[in-house]
Amino acid sequence: MFLNILKEEQWLNEHLQKGYQCTNVSGVGLYTFKRTDKAHIIRLDYQDYLSADKYKEYKMIYEDFGWTHIRGSRLGSIHYWQKTADSQNEIFSDRQSFVHYYKRLMNYSLSLAFTFLIISYMIYEDSSLYQTQGLWDMEGSLFWKAFLFETPFAIFKAIPLFMILFFGINYYHAYRQYSTLKEK
Amino acid sequence: MKHKLLPLSETMHYILLALREPLHGYAIMQKIEKMSKGTVILAAGTLYGAIENLSKHGWIEPVSGETGRRKVYKITEDGLTILKIEHQRLLHILSLYEMSESDEEI
Numbered sequence: 001m002f003l004n005i006l007k008e009e010q011w012l013n014e015h016l017q018k019g020y021q022c023t024n025v026s027g028v029g030l031y032t033f034k035r036t037d038k039a040h041i042i043r044l045d046y047q048d049y050l051s052a053d054k055y056k057e058y059k060m061i062y063e064d065f066g067w068t069h070i071r072g073s074r075l076g077s078i079h080y081w082q083k084t085a086d087s088q089n090e091i092f093s094d095r096q097s098f099v100h101y102y103k104r105l106m107n108y109s110l111s112l113a114f115t116f117l118i119i120s121y122m123i124y125e126d127s128s129l130y131q132t133q134g135l136w137d138m139e140g141s142l143f144w145k146a147f148l149f150e151t152p153f154a155i156f157k158a159i160p161l162f163m164i165l166f167f168g169i170n171y172y173h174a175y176r177q178y179s180t181l182k183e184k
Numbered sequence: 185m186k187h188k189l190l191p192l193s194e195t196m197h198y199i200l201l202a203l204r205e206p207l208h209g210y211a212i213m214q215k216i217e218k219m220s221k222g223t224v225i226l227a228a229g230t231l232y233g234a235i236e237n238l239s240k241h242g243w244i245e246p247v248s249g250e251t252g253r254r255k256v257y258k259i260t261e262d263g264l265t266i267l268k269i270e271h272q273r274l275l276h277i278l279s280l281y282e283m284s285e286s287d288e289e290i
Contacts, residue, residue, distance in 0.1 A: 045229055057209070057255055058232055064210035064254075065228035081228075091229035094195045100233055 004170050009044040016040045025071040025080050039085040046104045050074045102178035113167035120160040129154040192270055195234050206247045208254035
């Protein structure tokens, strides 16, 4: 599973170049491939919530251009588009639309980071990572046993913090792309 | 204040010009490829985004009464006004090209 859409696209295309095509992407981030003779290319787009009408038009235009929709929901998600490689292997053909794409990625990362910030706040508001009363006052082997016992739980509780960090880094990556294009 | 889409990008400019006749998405790309002698080939995401953007500003609109599966678009009165503004701007720039250097010093 990837948390960075730009790296994910790159990794998928490296895999397709070895003679595969992608047939499915599952919700937990598992990819299914099958062997193929034709070179394939995959592109990832992100779209916010689209009305049923707009979503129909969005898919219609991509499909007319030869792209196959592998995964994506109209309720705001990454869309996986694949086609056989030819002279047009991009989904964006001018700088303006790349700028808008990176802007959408920035907003997406930011909203996810913010969601996990709220979750973290709710979790940590009235408890610390290590819950055992007086853990830090224990001594010797008793402390180590209690500490090691609690650590997996503490790591589990810290997941939202890692997520904030991940999406923060994602935001930064998208911002870097965005600002270099914007300055040119 | 000048509109934020002005001056028009090459993509937007070509789409507005192409939609002086009603066309659906893919046909817009094909027409622009011909109009530009093969120099401007729009990609799917760029075309979708541009259609959304131009519709949002009311410069193009879906043609009502179309029954096919594909939405057909056409330029609006506002869109034609924008093309007139751009036409004037480009004519002025062309006139600067044609001016000799001695004229520039005035």
